[in-house]
C-alpha cells in the first residue's frame with residue numbers, strides 16, 4: 045500500500061511498482077505459440093530431472109549429493125572428497141566460464157528456459173493460479189477485492205507444492221533414503237533437517253506467492269551481471285522498430301505509411317516481468333519468448349510476416365552484419381577446453397585412496413626410558429573406492445627403526461576418511477643432524493600402493509653443530 049503523503053514518481057521506476065509506490069501485480073496473459081510449446085516440454089523435462097536427480101543412482105551413488113557434514117560432493121557417480129579442493133575449484137571455474145560463454149552467445153537463455161524460478165513459476169505455479177482464480181482480468185479484479193475463497197485455496201495448493209520442493213531440495217543434501225526414513229519419524233529426532241525443510245518451504249512459498257518476478261528483477265545476481273556478460277552480438281529477444289514504427293491501431297483509415305505494430309499490447313500483457321519490449325533491451329527482460337509468440341499470432345492474423353519481435357541481436361537490429369565468432373567467445377572456449385582437459389586428466393589419474401602423512405601433535409619427539417627416540421606420526425587415509433578396504437603400512441629400509449601402530453591395518457569403509465596415530469622409534473645414534481629420512485609404505489589387498497617420504501626429528505649428536 046502506498047504511503048498517504050508520498051508524491052508520485054515522474055516515471056515508472058520498476059515494472060512491479062506503481063508510481064505511487066504500491067505493488068503492481070503482474071498477471072501475464074498466456075501466449076500459446078511455437079516457443080511456448082517447446083518451453084513447455086523443456087520445462088517439464090527439467091522438473092522431472094530436478095526431482096529424479098537425488099533418487100536415481102550411478103555407480104551405486106545418487107546422481108547428485110552434497111554431503112555437507114562429510115564435506116563430500118557426488119556428481120554423476122564421481123565423489124569429490126575434501127582432499128579434492130583443486131578439482132572442485134576447477135569444476136566451479138568451468139561452470140562460471142561456461143555461464144559466461146553461454147550468455148555471450150545466447151544471452152539470457154538460462155533465465156527464460158532453464159532457471160528454476162522461471163520454470164516453476166511459468167509452468168507450475170501460474171497455470172495452477174489461472175486454473176483456480178481464472179484468467180488475467182479475473183486475477184486483476186481479485187487483486188482489488190477482499191479475501192476470496194479461490195485465492196485461499198490457491199495458497200493452500202502453493203504451500204503443499206512448496207513443501208514438496210523443500211523436501212526435494214533437502215534430498216540433495218542428505219540423500220533420498222535418509223529423507224524417506226526421517227519422514228516416518230518424529231521431527232524431534234531430526235530437528236535440524238526439519239528446520240531446514242520448514243525454512244525452505246516458507247521461502248519457496250513466499251517467493252511464488254508474493255515476491256515472484258521480483259526475484260529476477262531485483263534479487264538475482266546473474267540478472268545484474270547481464271550488462272557485462274552480453275555484447276552487441278549476443279542473442280536477445282528484440283523488437284524490430286524499423287519494421288514496427290510508426291505504430292498505429294488496426295482500424296479503417298490506417299495510414300499506409302504506418303509500421304507493422306498495431307498497438308494491441310499483447311506483448312506487454314503477456315510479459316511475466318511486466319515490461320514493454322518495444323522500449324528496447326531492458327535488464328528486466330528474461331528472454332522468455334512469450335512476447336514473440338504473442339506478436340507472431342497478431343502478425344499472422346493481420347497478414348504480416350512473423351518476427352516483428354524475434355530472437356535477434358542488437359547489432360542485427362541496427363542493420364549491421366552479425367557474426368557468431370568474436371574474441372571473447374574464442375577465449376572462453378579455449379579456457380573451457382583447457383579446464384575440462386585438466387579436470388578429465390586429473391580424474392582419470394586419481395588412485396583409489398588419498399594418503400596424507402602428518403606430524404604428531406605436541407613435542408616433535410620424546411626420549412623413552414630405554415634411550416630410544418620416539419616420533420608420533422598421523423596417517424590420514426581417504427578411501428575413494430566403492431568397498432571397505434584395509435590399509436597396511438610399514439617402514440621401508442633401516443632395521444634400526446620400529447613402527448608401533450595400534451591400528452595396522454587401518455580399516456576404512458567406502459568413501460570414508462580415517463585418521464590414525466602411530467609411533468616410530470629409533471636409537472639416538474641413528475640421527476644425523478637431528479633427522480632421519482624414512483619411507484613409509486602403504487598398501488591394501490588390491491592394486492593400491494604408495495610410498496611416502498618423511499623426516500623423523502631427534503637430538504643432534506654430541507659434537508655436531
Ligand code: SF4
Pocket residue numbers: 283288304305306307308309310311312322338339342352353
Ligand atoms: S504484440 Fe506486436 S503488434 Fe501488438 S503491440 Fe506488441 S509489438 Fe505491436
Ligand code: SF4
Pocket residue numbers: 281311314315316317318319320321328329330331332333334335336
Ligand atoms: S520482454 Fe518478452 S522476452 Fe522479455 S521477459 Fe517480457 S515477454 Fe519475456
